[in-house]
Amino acid sequence: MSKKLLLANAHVPGIRTYEVYRREGGYRSVEKALKMKPEEIVEEVKKSGLRGRGGAGFPTGLKWSFIAKPEGVPRHLVVNADESEPGTFKDRYLMEYIPHYLIEGMIVSSFALGSNVSYIYIRGEYAWITNILEEAIDEAKQNGWLGKNIQGSGFDCEIYVQRGAGAYICGEETALIESLEGKRGNPRIKPPFPAVKGVWERPTVVNNVETIAAVVPIINEGGEAYAQIGIGKSTGTKLISACGNINKPGVYEIDMTISVEEFIYSDEYCGGIPNGKKLKACIPGGSSVPILPANLLLTTAKGEKRLMNYESLSDGGFATGTMMGSGGFEVLDEDQCIVKHTYTLARFYRHESCGQCSPCREGTGWMEKILKKIETGKGEMKDIDLLWDIQRKIEGNTICPLGDAAAWPVAAAIRHFRDEFEWHILNPEKCLTENFGLRHYADAIHVPVA
Amino acid sequence: MVSFNEQQIAKVKQIIARYPEGKQKSALLPVLHLAQDSFGGWLDVPVMDYVASLLSIEPIEVYEVASFYSMYNLKPVGKHLFEVCQTGPCMVKGCDDIIDYIKLKLNINVGETTADGMFTLKTVECLGACGYAPMMQYGKTYREHLTKEKVDAIIEECRAKSN
Ligand SMILES: Cc1cc2nc3c(=O)[nH]c(=O)nc-3n(C[C@H](O)[C@H](O)[C@H](O)COP(=O)(O)O)c2cc1C
Ligand code: SF4
């Protein structure tokens, strides 16, 4: 059994309410933190090795230490609850079932950062979760954990929830800030970074929901104890939202020492693949990270068992590895069509591009069109190279990483499943009713055209 | 004349108070949600102009935001809006069959509204329910693990509500 921190009490009846949450030891970290100096909290977070759980995996303590502190200018913590990366639904789980966990983490983090007014930016579709959070905030306030002079410490803090309105791009931190200012979600050019000029030109830290929740056990048990869990630079626990062709889809908390194989096949987690089907491929960290065929997923190119952590998942770089990303873990069985799946992702990115940069705006549209053409049996061989060319021209040439996020899934699909694309083109009729299946499974790795 | 009632005005004031002095434009997204909920499920131009006046910003600042975010409807929608997710993880779990079934059942295409103005069908991209697929958003709720039987039941539920 993996050690559980965030979800340890998830199944206690009534844990959503303040009363039960507090009885189970909730808000202890606030009591402890308010007796510490803010710098000491930042230091604990640094020691814990906690890395941002929103996708990029940037060390949280380091990020906090960058926040500018100009005289007389308020600072803000903004929690990123936009959660719109396909395959990802972990933050939702935490907020829906244990909302006080996030509120508790936010109070401690706000104190550490010197934020007297902090915000949760939540995707607009999570309307009922907004209500759950607002109730939790009210309860926390009634019990003296928010508002003026919290627990007699002299620290004031308010938390407000801001609902987005349907835009994946608002998960990108500078787009999120624009949106919080009541504008279109167009990412800003960095620098200046939010830590210097964020919302209303004030120093701002944007962190993922799970990152901020993880601050609670770090303060309760100490940064060093937290760093003992896991392996290497993958410390602590990670929430994984598992979906696709598995017996037990859902949200799991893992310590990052287990293997991918165990995660997919053991009954404690995904419980294997339904109907005795075979594993074909997996996108382990949200739609933006490279898809891997079964063989490379389970074992690295070096022949080691691949583990569910930052280092192991990215072992081999993009040639033979992938990324931890947001922890949105999607499993595809032998009946799934890679071309069609990639097409739905390309459509997603075209829909979500904010349109500021031509490579992203035009490129995502082109990729969607070409993939649709191949998927519907109208493709030509040269389309595969064209796709490859377009994705390469997007990557690295845009204001924000959405461009890369749109390019990578297409690149990885061609890299590992080129034969399936070719089969679609060579069998324009058959591909409408049949699937390519598992033929590539044990193939050598395809090195893409240069 | 478009106008919020007293209670709604109080809500707007409460929202504006969340932001620093002079930054009331930050209230735009929440106030547009409130406006859409209050004025028939979509944002007509007079509604957007009214929101602009409430927040002391230019109408164009409202239009550009309303047109950016997919949850704001710039055209009327049916009384009951079904938004079915069609991204990868939902596709794997058979969302196409669900979409086809709703089309057949309501006799409309994606993006259309039934002649009686009751139902609108839309497809949307990942709503963060991938593990509970196929799914759709209906009003402020998610309906997950959809089957044809569940779709039937939801349609019945809507009809009952409107009677
Ligand atoms: C297109 C795009 C979408 C993103 N969506 C999210 C999101 O939904 N939630 C999130 O926490 N981070 C998201 N991020 C990452 C954020 O920009 C940012 O790195 C993160 O919120 C930082 O928090 P962390 O360090 O705690 O992970 C996204 C980034 C990009 C480029
Ligand atoms: S990369 Fe795409 S989403 Fe990001 S700023 Fe450019 S156009 Fe917008």
Ligand code: FES
């Ligand atoms: S793909 Fe449909 S909810 Fe995520």
